[in-house]
Amino acid sequence: MEIKAAGSFQPDIFKTFETVPYYCLVLTPDLRVLNASNAYLKLVGRTREVMLGWNVYDVFDQNPNWKLAIDAGMEQSMQTALETKSRHEMPVVRFLIPNWDEPDQPPNESYWIMSHTPICDEHGEVSYVIHDINNVTAQVIWESRLWESLEQEKQSSAKSNLLSVQMKMLFEAIPAQIAIVTGPSFTYEYVNPQYRQQLLTGKDPIGRTVSEMIPGAKETPVWSVLHDTYHKGTTFTRTEIKIPIIDGRGEAVDRYFNLVYQPWRNEHGEITGILSFKYEITEAVYARIQLEIREAELLSVNQELSQALEELQATNEELESSAEALHSANRELNATVAALSEANTQLEEAQQSLMEMNAELEERVRRRTQRLQELQQAAEGEAERLRFMLNAIPQQVWTTNPEGQLIAVNDILCNDLGQGLEEVLEMGLPHFAHPEDLPLIFEAWQEALRSGTPYTAEYRLRFADGIYRWHLGRAVPMVEAGKVTFWLGTNTNIDIQKENEQRKDEFLSIASHELKTPLTSIKSFNQMMNRVRDGQQMGVYIQKSFNNILRLERLINDLLDVTKINAGKMTYEMQPFDLLDMVRETIENVQLTASSHEIILNSGSSFEVVGDRMRLEQVLVNLLDNAIKYSPGGEEVLVRVSKEVDSAIIGVQDYGVGIDKRNLTKLFDRYYRSDNTAMRFEGLGLGLFISAEILRRHHGTYWLESEPGQGSTFYFRLPLQSTLTEQPITDDSRFYKDDYVEIKYNAAARRIEAFWSGYQRVETVQRGGLKILDLIRINRAKKLLNDNTQVLGNWSESAEWVAKDLLVSLEQAGLRHMAWVQSKSAFSQLSAQKTVEISTVNIELAFFNDVTAAELWLDHKG
Numbered sequence: 001m002e003i004k005a006a007g008s009f010q011p012d013i014f015k016t017f018e019t020v021p022y023y024c025l026v027l028t029p030d031l032r033v034l035n036a037s038n039a040y041l042k043l044v045g046r047t048r049e050v051m052l053g054w055n056v057y058d059v060f061d062q063n064p065n066w067k068l069a070i071d072a073g074m075e076q077s078m079q080t081a082l083e084t085k086s087r088h089e090m091p092v093v094r095f096l097i098p099n100w101d102e103p104d105q106p107p108n109e110s111y112w113i114m115s116h117t118p119i120c121d122e123h124g125e126v127s128y129v130i131h132d133i134n135n136v137t138a139q140v141i142w143e144s145r146l147w148e149s150l151e152q153e154k155q156s157s158a159k160s161n162l163l164s165v166q167m168k169m170l171f172e173a174i175p176a177q178i179a180i181v182t183g184p185s186f187t188y189e190y191v192n193p194q195y196r197q198q199l200l201t202g203k204d205p206i207g208r209t210v211s212e213m214i215p216g217a218k219e220t221p222v223w224s225v226l227h228d229t230y231h232k233g234t235t236f237t238r239t240e241i242k243i244p245i246i247d248g249r250g251e252a253v254d255r256y257f258n259l260v261y262q263p264w265r266n267e268h269g270e271i272t273g274i275l276s277f278k279y280e281i282t283e284a285v286y287a288r289i290q291l292e293i294r295e296a297e298l299l300s301v302n303q304e305l306s307q308a309l310e311e312l313q314a315t316n317e318e319l320e321s322s323a324e325a326l327h328s329a330n331r332e333l334n335a336t337v338a339a340l341s342e343a344n345t346q347l348e349e350a351q352q353s354l355m356e357m358n359a360e361l362e363e364r365v366r367r368r369t370q371r372l373q374e375l376q377q378a379a380e381g382e383a384e385r386l387r388f389m390l391n392a393i394p395q396q397v398w399t400t401n402p403e404g405q406l407i408a409v410n411d412i413l414c415n416d417l418g419q420g421l422e423e424v425l426e427m428g429l430p431h432f433a434h435p436e437d438l439p440l441i442f443e444a445w446q447e448a449l450r451s452g453t454p455y456t457a458e459y460r461l462r463f464a465d466g467i468y469r470w471h472l473g474r475a476v477p478m479v480e481a482g483k484v485t486f487w488l489g490t491n492t493n494i495d496i497q498k499e500n501e502q503r504k505d506e507f508l509s510i511a512s513h514e515l516k517t518p519l520t521s522i523k524s525f526n527q528m529m530n531r532v533r534d535g536q537q538m539g540v541y542i543q544k545s546f547n548n549i550l551r552l553e554r555l556i557n558d559l560l561d562v563t564k565i566n567a568g569k570m571t572y573e574m575q576p577f578d579l580l581d582m583v584r585e586t587i588e589n590v591q592l593t594a595s596s597h598e599i600i601l602n603s604g605s606s607f608e609v610v611g612d613r614m615r616l617e618q619v620l621v622n623l624l625d626n627a628i629k630y631s632p633g634g635e636e637v638l639v640r641v642s643k644e645v646d647s648a649i650i651g652v653q654d655y656g657v658g659i660d661k662r663n664l665t666k667l668f669d670r671y672y673r674s675d676n677t678a679m680r681f682e683g684l685g686l687g688l689f690i691s692a693e694i695l696r697r698h699h700g701t702y703w704l705e706s707e708p709g710q711g712s713t714f715y716f717r718l719p720l721q722s723t724l725t726e727q728p729i730t731d732d733s734r735f736y737k738d739d740y741v742e743i744k745y746n747a748a749a750r751r752i753e754a755f756w757s758g759y760q761r762v763e764t765v766q767r768g769g770l771k772i773l774d775l776i777r778i779n780r781a782k783k784l785l786n787d788n789t790q791v792l793g794n795w796s797e798s799a800e801w802v803a804k805d806l807l808v809s810l811e812q813a814g815l816r817h818m819a820w821v822q823s824k825s826a827f828s829q830l831s832a833q834k835t836v837e838i839s840t841v842n843i844e845l846a847f848f849n850d851v852t853a854a855e856l857w858l859d860h861k862g
Contacts (some may be wrong), residue, residue, distance in 0.1 A: 015035070017035050017036070017037055018035065018036075018037060018038055018048075019037070019038060020037050020039070021037075021039060022037060022039060022040075022132055022133075023037060023039050023040040023043050023132060023133035023135070024036070024037045024039075024040055024130055024131065024132035024133070025037075025040060025056065025130070025131040025132075026128055026129075026130060026131075027056055027128060027129045027130075027131055028128055028129075029082065029118075029126045029127070029128065029129065030055070031055055031056050031057065031078065031129070032053060032054065032055050032056070033051045033052055033053065033054055033055075033056055033059060034052070034128060035048070035052070036048060036051055040133070043097065043133075045098060046059070056131070057075075064096075072090060072091070072093040073090055073091075074090060074114060077089075077090045077114070077115075077116050078116050078129070078131075080116075081116040081117065081118050081129065082118060082126060082129065085118050085120055085124070085126060086118070087115055087116070087117040087118075088115065088116050089113060089114075089115040090113065090114045090115065091113070092111050092112070092113055092136060092140060093111070093112055093113075093114065094109070094110075094111055095109075095110045095111070095112060096108070096109060096110075097109075097110050109137070110135060110137045111135075111136050111137045111139075111140040111141075112133045112134065112135055112136065112137075113133070113134040113136055114131070114132070114133050114134075115131075115132055115134070116129055116130070116131055117129065117130045117132070169372075172192045172193055176192075176194060176277055176278065176279055177192070177194045177195035177198055177199055177257075177276075177277075177278040177279070177280070178190075178191070178192045178194070178195055178275075178276065178277055178278075179191040179192070179195045179205075179275075179276045179278075180264055180273055180274070180275055180276070181209075181210060181226075181273050181274050181276070182264070182272055182273030182274075183272075183273065184230065184231075185209045185211075186209055186210040186211075186226055186230070186273075186274070187207065187208065187209050188205040188206050188207065188208055188209070188210070188213070189206070189273060190206070191205055191206070195278070198280065199214075199243075199245055199255075199278070200213055210226070214243065214244065214245065215244075215252065216244055216252065217243075217244075220242070220243065220244070221241070222241060222243060225238075225261055226261065226274060229261045229262070229263055229274050230263070230271060230273070230274055233263045233271055234263075235260070235261065235262045235263070236259075236260065236261040236262075237259075237260050238258070238259060239258040239281070239351075240256050240257075240258070240281065240285055241256065241257050241258070241259050242254050242255070242256055243255055243256075243257060255280060255282045256280070256281050256282045256284075256285040257278045257279060257280050257281065257282075258278070258279045258281055258354075259276065259277060259278045259279070260276070260277040261274050261275075261276055262274070262275045262277075263275075279354075279358070281354075284347075284350065288343075288347060291340060291343050291344075294336070294340070295336075295340050298336045298337070298340075390408075390410040391410050391411045391412070393410065393412075393490070394412070395412065395490055395491065395492050395493065396409070396410065396412055396413035396416060396471070396490060396491035396492075396493075397409065397410040397412070397413065397488075397489070397490050397491075398410075398413060398429065398475075398489045398490075398491070399486055399487060399488050399489065400475075400486065400487045400489070401486055401487075402477075402483070402484045402485065402486065402487075403449070404445060404449050404487070406424070406425050406428050406429065407425070407486070408425075409421065409424050409425070413491065415464075416461070416463050416464065417432055417461070417462070417463065417464060418463065418464025418465075419464075429461070429491075430442070432461045432462045433459050433460065433461060433462075434459065434460035434461075434462070434468050436460075437458075437459035437460055440457060440459065441457055441459050441473075444456065444457040445457070448475065448477075448487075452477050452479070452484055453477075454474065454475065454476045454477075455473070455474065455475040455476075455487070455489065456472070456473070456474050457472075457473045458470060458471070458472055458473070458494070459471060459473060461491065469493060469495040470493070470494050470495045470497075470498040471491040471492060471493055471494060471495075472491070472492045472494050473489060473490070473491050473492075474489060474490050474492070475487045475488065475489030475490075476488055476489075529542065570693065570694075570697070572611075572612040572615060572697055572698075573612050573614075574610055574611055574612060575610070575611075575612075575613065576608045576609070576610050577608065577609065577611070577613045578606050578607070578608055579606070579607060579608065579609045579641065579648055579650075579718070580603055580605075580606040580607070580641055581606065582613055582616065582617060582620075583601065583603070583620065583639065583641055583650065584601065585617075586617050586620045586621060586624070587599045587601055587624070587639060589621075590621060590624045590625070590628075594624075594628050596628065596632075596635075597627075597628050597631070597634065597635060597636060597637050598635060598636050598637070599624065599636075599637045599639060600636055600637070600638050600639065601639050601641070602638060602639065602640045602641075603639075603640065603641035603642070604641070604642060604643065607643055607648070607720070609648055609718050609720060610721075611698050611718060612694075612698075615694045615698075616694070616698070616718075618690070618691070618694065619691040619694050619695065619716065620650070620652070622687040622688065622690070622691050623652040623691070623714045623716075624637060624639075624652060625687070626654075626687065626688070626714070627652050627653070627654035627656070627712075627714070628654070630654060630656040630657050630712070631654040631655050631656025631657070631711060632656065633655075633656070634654055634655040634656050634711070635655075636655065637652065637653070637654050638651075638652075638653040638654075639651070639652055639653075640653070643720070644758065644759055645739055645758065645759070646719065646720050646721070647717045647718065647719060647720060647759050647761075648717065648718045648719075648720055649715060649716075649717050649759065649793075650715065650716055650717075650718075651713050651714065651715045652713065652714045652715075653711065653712070653713040653714075654711050654712055654713075655710075655711040656711050656712065657708070657709065657711075658706045658707050658708040658709050658710050658711055658712055659704070659706040659708065659712055660708055691716075695716050695718075698718055698719075699719050700716055700717050700718045700719065701716065701717045701759075701761070701793060701794045701795070701796075701797065702714070702715065702716040702717070702794065703715050703716075703793050703794035703825065703826075703827035703828075704826075704827070705825065705826060705827075706826075715793065717759055717793060719761070731771075733745075733775070733778045733779070734747075734775070734779065736771045736775065738767070738768075739758070739764075740756065740757060740758055740760060740764040740767075740768060741754060741755065741756045741757070741764070741767075741768035741771075742754070742755045742757075743755075743768065743771055743772055743775055745775055745779045745781065746785075749783075749855075749858070749859065750781060750782075750783065751781055751782075751783035751784060751785055751858055752772060752775050752776055752779070752781045752783070752784045752785070753784075753785040753787070754768065754772050754784065754785065754786050754787065755787045755789075755790070756768065756786075756787065756788050756790065756791050757790035757791065758790070758791070758792060759792050759793045760791060760793070760795040760798070761795065761797075761798070762797055762798050762801070765795055765798040765801070765802065766798070766801065766806075769801075769802060769806040770806075772784065772806075772810070773806065773809050773810060773813060776810060776813045776814065776815055777813045777814075780814060781814070781815070782814055782815060782816045782817065782862075783815075783816070783817045783818070783819075783858050783861060784810070784815055784817070784818045784819070785819050785821070785851070785854055785855065785858060786818060786819065786820045786821065787821040787851055787854075788820070788821055788822060788823040788828060788832065789821055789822075789823060789824070789851065790823075791823040791825065791828050792823070792825055792828070793825060793827065793828065794825070794827035794828065794831060795828065795831050796827070796830070796831040796834060798831075799831050799832075799834045799835045799838070800838065802835045803834075803835045803836070803838045803839040804838070804839070804840075807835075807839050807841045807843060808840075808841055810841075810843065811841045811842065811843050815843055816843060816844060816861070817843070817844045817845075817858060817861040818843050818844070818845045818846075819845075819846055819848055819854035819855070819857050819858050820832060820845060820846070820847050820848065820854075821847075821848050821849070821850065821851050821854050822847055822848065822849055832847070833847075844861070
């Protein structure tokens with residue numbers, strides 16, 4: 001296939017792209033392949049001959065990675081680059097690249113950033129498009145591994161903290177004296193209760209040195225042992241170490257210990273202190289010393305006896321006379337030596353037993369520590385899973401103890417009530433219940449606690465906004481071993497269901513009344529017609545009966561239309577027609593039956609719209625009927641028809657009772673009437689609901705302006721064939737303007753300022769919103785002045801997109817403060833408030849009625 005290069009771009013230049021060390025394609029503006037780099041061909045496993053001249057989507061139509069790229073937005077990226085004539089880059093996309101050299105091997109996981117760069121000629125027209133790929137696999141994998149490493153480190157830190165707490169509990173439970181000293185001056189950092197009470201007579205040593213707490217410690221052998229352990233890292237184990245201890249009278253008393261000094265190291269293996277284990281054996285040492293004293297005394301006696309023996313040898317008579325005494329002394333000496341030998345044996349056995357007990361204690365401590373760690377980890381895991389499940393449930397959840405005292409609630413309940421966890425637990429749920437519902441709540445709850453059966457009750461709870469909302473409360477007991485251990489309860493919001501039930505009841509009451517009235521009238525006129533013979537009077541009765549039949553037919557048609565809307569079977573015949581002709585004809589028909597009011601038309605020239613003429617007549621008839629019905633003291637109804645840019649605007653104004661602002665949006669709900677309770681005017685409350693559905697199917701909007709006692713003006717807008725400017729009037733990095741919005745960057749105030757005007761619709765809101773986003777990103781602005789002063793009508797169909805898409809993107813782009821200047825249109829204000837209510841962003845947002853106050857507020861923000 002022959003390829004003709006666009007403009008001055010010559011085919012021989014394409015060859016320069018074949019050897020570039022990048023993955024790139026050269027495409028025509030209609031996306032046909034002009035050339036590809038060798039690296040790209042190797043990557044996709046294709047040859048240049050099978051690609052040149054073909055549309056890029058046809059070349060890879062069966063390639064799964066190409067489908068992944070399209071799903072990730074590649075087609076939109078190409079289209080954006082062509083439309084904006086500027087480079088567009090896609091986010092990171094994951095691919096599985098086949099191993100072309102070894103097809104039996106699994107594909108390689110890769111991560112790419114694809115971009116599309118249009119190249120324009122001297123006339124600003126796109127000559128060709130460069131599609132290139134940046135392989136960021138190494139960076140993505142490195143970031144993933146870094147994240148895993150951070151997670152592991154975080155888990156290790158948590159385990160370390162848990163182990164530290166458990167070790168402290170163990171130290172305080174062991175019947176030994178344990179202390180930790182740090183630094184070369186041996187400052188006490190930790191002592192267990194046994195150490196403090198037995199060695200320091202209850203004094204607090206933390207932060208003080210060993211020499212301060214134990215006077216003369218530096219002159220004892222222990223000091224050099226401490227020094228060697230700290231500086232050389234040797235572990236010191238000794239028995240019968242004497243340490244002078246100050247008693248309660250302030251006197252130093254020698255006490256004896258079996259002790260172990262072990263270096264205390266930090267996470268880097270550096271010695272920061274000494275861990276000391278001491279077991280006091282003072283009584284055993286004193287007993288052994290007494291035995292040694294007795295042995296010394298006996299030895300002295302033996303020496304004296306030896307001297308006496310020498311003297312007796314010199315004197316046979318004295319020796320013979322003392323022989324019996326000597327034998328007796330020898331027997332006593334032998335008995336004493338035997339006793340001493342037995343005492344030494346007992347001492348050795350006691351020491352061996354002590355060592356065995358110490359080994360057994362260490363093993364028990366190790367097993368207990370391991371078990372405590374396992375139990376603690378299991379408990380923390382269960383607690384975390386329970387918290388996750390409670391907070392994941394999209395309704396209020398609460399638990400109580402067996403006595404009915406509140407012990408836990410989920411985050412949704414706290415957020416709904418506008419209180420923190422501690423406050424809710426302290427006050428209890430009855431504190432937030434409607435006073436009229438408390439007797440029922442207490443009666444049902446006490447019966448459930450008494451019988452152990454599930455609890456069910458309907459009651460109203462006061463939310464953070466001060467409004468009581470109906471809830472269905474349920475709770476079931478958790479029974480273990482035949483006893484209730486706790487109660488698990490939920491509160492399900494049924495406020496809308498309650499309101500719908502009430503409105504349906506009111507509607508049925510009104511419907512029965514409205515349907516019965518014309519039937520009663522028809523019956524009465526028929527009876528009267530049977531009794532009269534006057535033809536003229538008969539005609540009057542027939543006409544009145546016919547009027548009631550028309551009224552009954554209209555009520556039935558309204559019910560049928562609602563049924564069709566609910567079933568999605570409302571049909572429309574869309575055809576072009578002259579809107580002004582339709583309005584004139586409708587006014588003439590309504591005027592025939594409305595002698596109490598004059599309907600005045602105020603309009604410009606004729607123009608066509610595309611729609612279902614009969615259905616739009618139905619909308620206008622409903623508005624005219626309402627205007628006449630709800631202005632019993634008025635004499636005029638004013639109808640305005642105008643053409644605004646790309647919209648047709650129709651307004652119906654009366655001078656009647658008016659509508660409170662709180663009820664504006666509810667008027668277009670099914671069964672709703674602003675005067676339901678009084679039942680002053682006839683009708684089922686379905687007309688505006690049906691009209692709203694008809695306008696939505698015509699991609700139109702509706703709104704009204706009203707003041708109680710001053711009357712109301714109902715508007716609806718129909719789209720015309722678009723006359724929007726194809727290109728914005730002005731568009732650069734600091735200023736943008738089209739028919740609906742003007743956006744600029746105020747460098748002095750370091751903020752973006754957007755001034756909206758006219759009747760907005762989804763397309764205009766989205767176009768302007770995305771341009772605000774661009775200017776905030778380019779200028780790194782953190783503040784936005786959003787002026788709706790000149791906005792007309794209703795843009796509620798765009799509210800969800802603004803809340804869930806635009807505001808989220810603005811926050812991600814760096815927006816922190818937003819001043820929203822309200823429109824004078826009540827429906828526009830309601831649209832703005834709805835946007836904020838359903839938004840989840842953390843942007844600081846405030847509403848204002850004038851621009852000056854909004855500017856002052858933003859000036860005080862950082």
